[in-house]
Amino acid sequence: MIVLKKFTNLFLLSVLVIILSISGISVYSEQLTVDEIIDRVKENQVESKNSKMQAEMVIIDKNGKSETREMLMYQKEEDDKMSILMRFLAPKNVEGVTLLSADGGDKIYLYMPAYQKPRRIAGASKKESFMGTDFSYEDLGMDYQSDEYEKKILKETETLYSIEVIPTGEDISYSKFMLSVDKELFYMEKVEFYSLEGEHTKSLAIQEIKVDENNKITPTKIEITNLIDNHRTTLNIKEIEYDLDLPGDFFSLRTMQKPKL
Amino acid sequence: MLKTKVNHYTLTVILFLSLFIILSQPVLAFDTTQALLYEGSYSLNEQIFDHTITLKVDYVQDLWSDVYLQGDLIIRASNKKYSNPIIFFPNELYLNAYDVVENLDLKAGIITTRWGAADFFSPLDNLNPSPPSLSLTDNQDKMGVLGISATYYIDSLTSLQGAFYPIFIASPYPDEYLQDSYLAQFSPLYHMQGISIEGVELSYQPADDFVWGLQLSHAFPAFDVALSYYHGYYTDPFPANLDLALNPSGNILKLTLGYPAKQVIGLQFQGDFPGIDGATLRGDLAYIIPEKWIFQGENLLEKPYMKAVLSADYTTDSNIYLNGGFIYGLPFENGDQCSSYLYLHADKQITNTDFTPQYTFVLSLEDMSMANVIGLDYQVSENILASLSYVFVLGGTDSKLGILKLSEGIFFSLEWLF
Numbered sequence: 001m002i003v004l005k006k007f008t009n010l011f012l013l014s015v016l017v018i019i020l021s022i023s024g025i026s027v028y029s030e031q032l033t034v035d036e037i038i039d040r041v042k043e044n045q046v047e048s049k050n051s052k053m054q055a056e057m058v059i060i061d062k063n064g065k066s067e068t069r070e071m072l073m074y075q076k077e078e079d080d081k082m083s084i085l086m087r088f089l090a091p092k093n094v095e096g097v098t099l100l101s102a103d104g105g106d107k108i109y110l111y112m113p114a115y116q117k118p119r120r121i122a123g124a125s126k127k128e129s130f131m132g133t134d135f136s137y138e139d140l141g142m143d144y145q146s147d148e149y150e151k152k153i154l155k156e157t158e159t160l161y162s163i164e165v166i167p168t169g170e171d172i173s174y175s176k177f178m179l180s181v182d183k184e185l186f187y188m189e190k191v192e193f194y195s196l197e198g199e200h201t202k203s204l205a206i207q208e209i210k211v212d213e214n215n216k217i218t219p220t221k222i223e224i225t226n227l228i229d230n231h232r233t234t235l236n237i238k239e240i241e242y243d244l245d246l247p248g249d250f251f252s253l254r255t256m257q258k259p260k261l
Numbered sequence: 262m263l264k265t266k267v268n269h270y271t272l273t274v275i276l277f278l279s280l281f282i283i284l285s286q287p288v289l290a291f292d293t294t295q296a297l298l299y300e301g302s303y304s305l306n307e308q309i310f311d312h313t314i315t316l317k318v319d320y321v322q323d324l325w326s327d328v329y330l331q332g333d334l335i336i337r338a339s340n341k342k343y344s345n346p347i348i349f350f351p352n353e354l355y356l357n358a359y360d361v362v363e364n365l366d367l368k369a370g371i372i373t374t375r376w377g378a379a380d381f382f383s384p385l386d387n388l389n390p391s392p393p394s395l396s397l398t399d400n401q402d403k404m405g406v407l408g409i410s411a412t413y414y415i416d417s418l419t420s421l422q423g424a425f426y427p428i429f430i431a432s433p434y435p436d437e438y439l440q441d442s443y444l445a446q447f448s449p450l451y452h453m454q455g456i457s458i459e460g461v462e463l464s465y466q467p468a469d470d471f472v473w474g475l476q477l478s479h480a481f482p483a484f485d486v487a488l489s490y491y492h493g494y495y496t497d498p499f500p501a502n503l504d505l506a507l508n509p510s511g512n513i514l515k516l517t518l519g520y521p522a523k524q525v526i527g528l529q530f531q532g533d534f535p536g537i538d539g540a541t542l543r544g545d546l547a548y549i550i551p552e553k554w555i556f557q558g559e560n561l562l563e564k565p566y567m568k569a570v571l572s573a574d575y576t577t578d579s580n581i582y583l584n585g586g587f588i589y590g591l592p593f594e595n596g597d598q599c600s601s602y603l604y605l606h607a608d609k610q611i612t613n614t615d616f617t618p619q620y621t622f623v624l625s626l627e628d629m630s631m632a633n634v635i636g637l638d639y640q641v642s643e644n645i646l647a648s649l650s651y652v653f654v655l656g657g658t659d660s661k662l663g664i665l666k667l668s669e670g671i672f673f674s675l676e677w678l679f
Contacts, residue, residue: 063613067643091643092294092678106482113319115400116375120485122533122541249417253480254366258359259321259329 034151037161040186046216048242050076054089055237062230069094072261074244076251080104083251087261098256111256118253159183185209187217202226207234293320297677304670305653313339317352327359332371343438353405364414371405374424376476376489377545377570378531380584381604382592384547384568385489385527388424388474390432390496395592395665397634397652398606398621406430408472418480429468431520432496436463439498443516451505451512459511466501466519468494476527484532491525495595500556521562522552540575543586551596562596572604581609588623593664600661601626608638615640623662630656632665644678 032040053073060066070090076083081104088094096113109118148168155162165177178192191204208221222235255261300313318334332354338347355370377383380400389403396402408426415421440461448458472493479486498518506513526548534540546569551562572586584606590599603626608619617638624631636650654666 061613093644093646095294103482107480116373116403120378120531120541122539249414252414252417254359254412254414254420258327259331259357260323 034153034163037153037163037181037186038151041181041188044186044215044217046212046218046242050074050242050244050246052241052244053237054239055235058234058236060232060234074246074250074261076246081106085251085256085261087256096259098261100251100253100256102251109253109256118256154178156183160189185211185217187219201228292322293318295319295679297679298674299676300672300674302670302672306667306669309342311339311341313337313341313344324356329357331355331357343435345435351405355405366412366414367409368411369409370407372408372410372424373403373405374408374410374422374474375403376474376487376491376527376529378485378487378529378543379545379570379572379586380543380574381572381606382570382588383529383545384549384570384590385491385525385529385545387491387493387496387523387525388426388472390430391592393432393434393438395668397623397632397665398619398636398650401592404430404433406472420478422476422478424474426472426493429470429472429494429520430496431468431494431498434498439463439518443500443514447503447514451514456505456512458505458514461514461516462506464515464517465498466517468520468522470522481532484530486528486530489525489527489529491523491527494520494522495551496520497593499554499561501554503557519554521554524550526550534573534575537573537575540573542571542573544571545569549595564596566590566596566599568594568599579609581607583607591623602661625656625661628656628660630654630660630662632662641675646674646676648672648674648676 051074053075055071055073057069057071058066059069068091069088071086071088073084073086075085082101083103084101085098086101087096087098098111100109100111100118101107102109108121110121111118150166150168152164153161154164160183161179161181163179163181165179167174167176173196174193175196175198176194178190178194179188180190181187182189187206187209189206192200193202193204195201203225205223205225206219206221207223208219210218210220212218218237218240220237222237224233224235226232249255296315296317296319298313298315298317300311300315302311303309304311314337316336318336320330320332320334322330324330333352334350335352336347336349340346351371353371353373355368355372358367358369361367374388375386376388377385381397382401386401386403388408389406391401391403406426407428407430408424410422410424412420412422440463443461444458447461451458472491474489474491474493476487476489497520499521500516501519502517504515506515528546529544531541531543534542546567548565548567550565553560554562568590570586570588572584574582574584576582585604588602588604591602594600602623604621604623606619606621608617610617617640619634619636619638621634621636622631632652632654634650634652636648639647639649641647650672651670652665652672653669654662656662658666
């Protein structure tokens with residue numbers, strides 16, 4: 001059970017890191033308006049019906065102790081709901097452990113080969129920290145670029161736009177996001193998350209990117225820092241594929257029990 | 262001295278096999294995961310140390326598209342009282358084929374089919390026998406059995422699974438253990454009549470039918486629900502006939518054991534706990550229809566009866582994992598013996614350390630006897646886990662949980678995954 005809980009936490013942390021990184025938390029660059037900056041960022045994001053990613057995740061605690069995990073993750077978005085199927089490939093103590101998050105996180109299952117059957121895990125309320133992680137389901141589904149959010153350029157340097165995003169019209173757990181947008185390539189270098197009390201609680205930084213032949217940008221190294229726990233997670237994306245021909249029922253209990261994905 | 266030699270021999274065999282498996286892995290082209298587990302225990306009642314070393318090899322091989330050869334091999338050496346010094350067997354070995362025909366998946370070979378949503382003591386998990394030991398802290402192990410399992414996916418939310426085992430396999434209680442148990446049970450009764458019993462001779466009534474089951478599952482938005490039907494046998498032996506053979510050299514009890522047939526109609530569910538965000542509710546309800554079983558004029562099994570496990574698990578804000586619930590009928594209880602229990606498991610990893618203390622109890626609501634496990638896990642390194650636990654029972658040997666007094670002691674394990 002301890003192992004189960006730890007896996008669940010790691011999975012959710014991993015999923016959130018990845019989602020935040022590739023779904024485009026983007027926003028934003030010359031004498032452009034804030035909306036024009038956001039449009040440029042959106043244009044540079046890869047649009048796909050689904051994706052498959054192989055990555056290495058390094059979790060570093062406040063004492064500097066690190067754990068490295070290798071994972072394979074599939075995701076798709078349908079009707080504004082994200083589905084994720086993710087499996088740890090290494091090390092041995094987590095190999096084969098698989099998480100399915102379907103219908104935007106409403107249904108979550110964990111499959112551990114030793115347990116021999118999928119185990120459903122209750123969805124928490126959108127605002128709650130899930131299973132002890134520093135992230136919530138809300139982080140998963142949040143559209144930082146929503147037209148409904150109030151945005152303004154706070155600062156402009158030679159290389160960056162600093163944009164403040166105030167979420168409005170929704171009942172969410174953050175008072176604001178601070179986005180740093182690269183002026184040359186129009187991708188988000190950094191996102192800072194502020195709690196309702198105005199405290200800067202976590203940051204996401206895109207440290208390395210890959211630009212394809214169509215000038216679409218894929219982050220390849222991301223770091224998330226939890227400033228409350230002084231806990232960091234670095235994600236190194238080794239390989240990513242878009243628009244795969246996946247069966248309609250791919251994000252299912254059936255698939256998660258397969259020995260090979 | 263002989264035991265020490267045997268242990269050295271078996272340990273050498275295990276180490277040799279470990280090396281062989283590691284070195285031959287590239288040649289065999291299997292994907293394998295090995296676990297080497299040492300388990301030591303000190304029995305407080307018998308005041309003896311037991312040692313067991315197990316090498317478990319899980320393997321998967323792609324045969325062709327969506328068809329796999331899978332299994333796990335177990336090699337075990339032990340000096341436990343009723344255990345073979347060394348055993349070597351494939352616990353599972355099967356072909357796993359997906360989309361044999363559209364939406365139909367098949368497993369065939371030595372397989373394990375697990376039903377039930379409860380984490381502990383599920384009364385619906387009947388298709389495969391368990392080893393004779395009972396785990397209070399984890400999902401009970403199961404033993405693979407020759408059979409076939411087919412799952413048809415009616416749609417992405419609904420599936421129908423069928424399992425068919427042509428040969429019934431019982432839980433492998435060693436004869437020596439059963440002989441000692443029955444001798445302890447019957448010898449005092451004969452002694453009162455002035456007859457001393459020297460030993461017990463066992464014979465078995467074979468089960469004469471196959472084992473099968475069906476399960477229909479559906480995932481609702483907040484809950485997964487499954488209905489199941491099992492047709493098979495009790496996997497623990499029941500006494501069927503007892504004769505006394507009077508010999509000048511010593512009186513022997515000739516005991517015939519059998520496995521009563523049973524049918525189980527089951528309902529299982531797991532999903533959101535109403536009103537508590539983040540808590541998962543799991544339940545297994547079993548309606549058991551036994552074969553009528555009479556031994557020495559006493560009805561051991563007669564009428565249909567219920568067993569149930571209703572549980573919830575939750576992680577608190579301070580990262581304490583809780584898993585607790587209500588049990589009606591433990592695995593060793595049948596028919597009228599079934600009674601009510603509460604159980605709770607709690608653990609928490611100590612912040613910024615690799616230590617996880619844990620506590621588990623099972624409490625009889627009938628006589629308040631209580632089995633307790635206090636433990637500590639230590640993650641030595643990424644792939645090495647050490648565990649220490651102390652098991653004790655509050656209540657007499659004749660209490661509802663008195664049977665677990667035999668397990669009182671200190672347990673240590675060290676597991677290396679490679």
